[in-house]
Amino acid sequence: MATTQRTPGRRKQIMAAAAVVAALLTTAACGDSKEGGAGYDAANNKVLNASSHKGGELKFAGSQDADSWDTTRGYYGFAWNFMRYYSRQLLSYRTEPGKAGAELTPDLATNAGKISNNGKTYTFDLRDGITWEDGKPITSKDIKYGIERQWAQDVLSGGPVYLKDVLDPEGRYPGPYKDKSADRLGLKSIETPDDRTIVFNLPRANSDFAQMLATPSASPVRQDKDTKSKYALKPFSSGPYKFASYAPGKSLKLVRNTRWRAASDPIRKAYPDTISAKFFANANDMDQRLINGDYHLDINQTGPSPQGRTTALKQHKGNLDNPLTSYIRYAVFPRSVPPFDNIHCRKAVIHGADHVSLQNARGGPLAGGDIATNMLPPSIPGAEGQKYDPYGIAGSGKKGNIAKAKEELKACGHPNGFRTTIAVRNNKQVEVATAESLQASLKKVGIRAEIDQYDGAQTAGIVGSPANVKKKKYGIVVDGWAPDFGTVQGFGLPLWSSKYILQSGNNNFALIKDKAIDGLFDSYVKELDQAGQARIAKEINHKVMAGAYYLPFTFEKFLNWRSPKLTNAYTSDGFSGMYDFVNLGLKNAK
């Protein structure tokens, strides 16, 4: 409200309104970068500008800082990508474009690990010459300690806990900070017979265990350098670069770690001398600075805003790549909310939706992605992409199949449609646009959907609480998901397993309780053969689609800006279609 002194208050209003109009009428000019691009999609799944030129400062720009630079606590995909600069793991992803980039290769270990005891024991030997930033050797005990930090969730929350769940499913170990043993290495399931050998004893086999070891949360941490909750401010480096300065939310600078030995590292080439990141409050400003050439690439790897997208596509298309991510965007139908307890009502929504309109709302074919036809990201072994389309989503029913939708409505006992509520995060314009598109197309078949926007920061307590979903009658929840590691377990277990239905922070929004799906996951974790794993993944996907729990929108793509100065630029499936940061270099560095 205005002030009690009305005249100045009102004048201020008029002035403010006039200022807004003035601002509206002037629009920002576009800058031009002098260097031409190498071509559209030139670094998508292939290496652009291969070079071993060293030196220069690689400059990242971002609109969001990492959740944490502590290897135990970070969960953002781009942070995992960036962490390879200053952390090493037993295994890591191959530095290859596309699909090959998702394959694992030994890093600190000499080989991919000896698996014995029916997949329950993993033994690794460490390389020669692996060192910390002070020159001391990295030992198996440092790796064990680094992994143990996952147990200290009360101090170090936020990161993934797959290793904790697999190595200690009963939660017996109290974590290193409450550990009574003198060396604080009391976790029984990891043995370190000597400094160069580490043995993992899993209570139950899990075929994705090697994948879990490749996440940064399995990085070594040295006990005397562990500053607990402050570790994110200056992680102690085991990789080719170390922290020089870090102001959270503002800037970050890494310099060469002079004690790192290239001969000990089969993965990292360490081309630039310095690596910096600057964080912007305004995403449009950041896009413009990238296009102007002030920075080399977006650290967040989420693609430009609609504004920057238009400028970049119209004027600098040759500097863009359009990679496929491992994200799927979708709507999910909680079965606890009538009439979505009836499979035919769920199918009616799938058939009634206009899938092209949904794709456009997501940002169109380039910034949004391809129309998704099933629930397994194309980069995951066992995925079939658009070839598996049980509901004709990208085929005949692309613009919505009204006849089929009406048929299903009749079968579910609501021939004239029904009323329901779409829940959508309020902080994502794109998601609200998607909900509006869905609302408009469902109206044509008689389904009257109301859109309820909820606080996007409160997801865990709002759509993550089955009781609240039922109370608020959220029949359709708009969401998206990407795997933590590229397998059906890493993607689908939290979404589709009945064991993952939680009272808060739930992700199995549909409340799927299917013994067949649970059984398939059980056999998946025991299956060590890759072809067998892919077959099971395919079967799980088919079961999920048969249940009509989901309306998939897009296999997400994004437009990624690449500076013409970058060398060794390529997108990698290991990092969800982002550029693989670790071996990027610069041309003629000044």
Added chain:
Amino acid sequence: MTEETAVFSSDGTKDGAADSTSVQGRSLGRIAWERLKSDKLALAGGIVVLLLIVVALLAPVLTALVGQDPETHHEDLINPLFGTPTGSLGGISGDHLLGVEPVNGRDIFARILYGARISLLVGFLSAVVAVVLGTVLGILAGFFGGWVDTVISRVMDGLLAFPQLLFIIALVSVMPNDMLGLTGSSVRVFVMILVIGFFGWPYIGRVVRGQALSLRTREYVEAARSLGAGRFHILFKELLPNLVAPIIVYTTMMIPTNILTEAALSFLGVGVKPPTASWGQMLSRAIDYYDSDPMYMVVPGMAIFITVLAFNLLGDGVRDALDPKGSR
């Protein structure tokens, strides 16, 4: 109750009009109207306000006349690569007088007209809520004084210090979807009217209290009291007619503030629900396209600008015309 005390009654104007030839028969209402008529800016503001009200009331008719409605998607008019309209100036054409929205291609002309309904509805009704509450509580506080005054004044102080925007945002996020037989956007409109009105009454309440405080010791009130008039008679028959002028002034000035508050709430995503059109919501969406589709920002921006300006000019004029200091 003499002729001079009931200075501003509806028949006062009529009386003035009836004997316009006589020399002394001009009521305060008549004088105010004469003054307002000579104020060109206020008149212009008044005409625009009237026009807005007509346009809002006739929104369904007007949009039907041009063959549009606010909710139909026209995605064939959108370039899917950029999400912006293919036509120039935000897709302005014979069919779409003010262009179409980015991404879904809804008709902007229709959405602006329907948006006017929400803006004016919330602006007016919340002002009514504030005026009724403010007048009743203000007059009680001023007339009775003592502990009644203390309590009401402290409540007003408290409300004036309350962060109302934050409160509304919090309130809306815990609101149920259905309430009192209302669903969807109607719930939100209802809540906005109540809350904006509720937080607005102290502004009027303070003025009314001050006036009542000074009026209650006037001779005509004393006279009425000595003749045995009851409290309610004095409150509503003696005091209230003399408070009409400041109340009218504050009401016209409160409406544009309320319209801006509604726009702010919709901008922040706690106003009406999609697909209901609202100016604030259009502005908020337009941020993403300020460079690639500037028309989309200009149109709702101008709508808010013109509406608020018109109400403020009218309010200024009304205040000048009714200013107690200027009257005899």
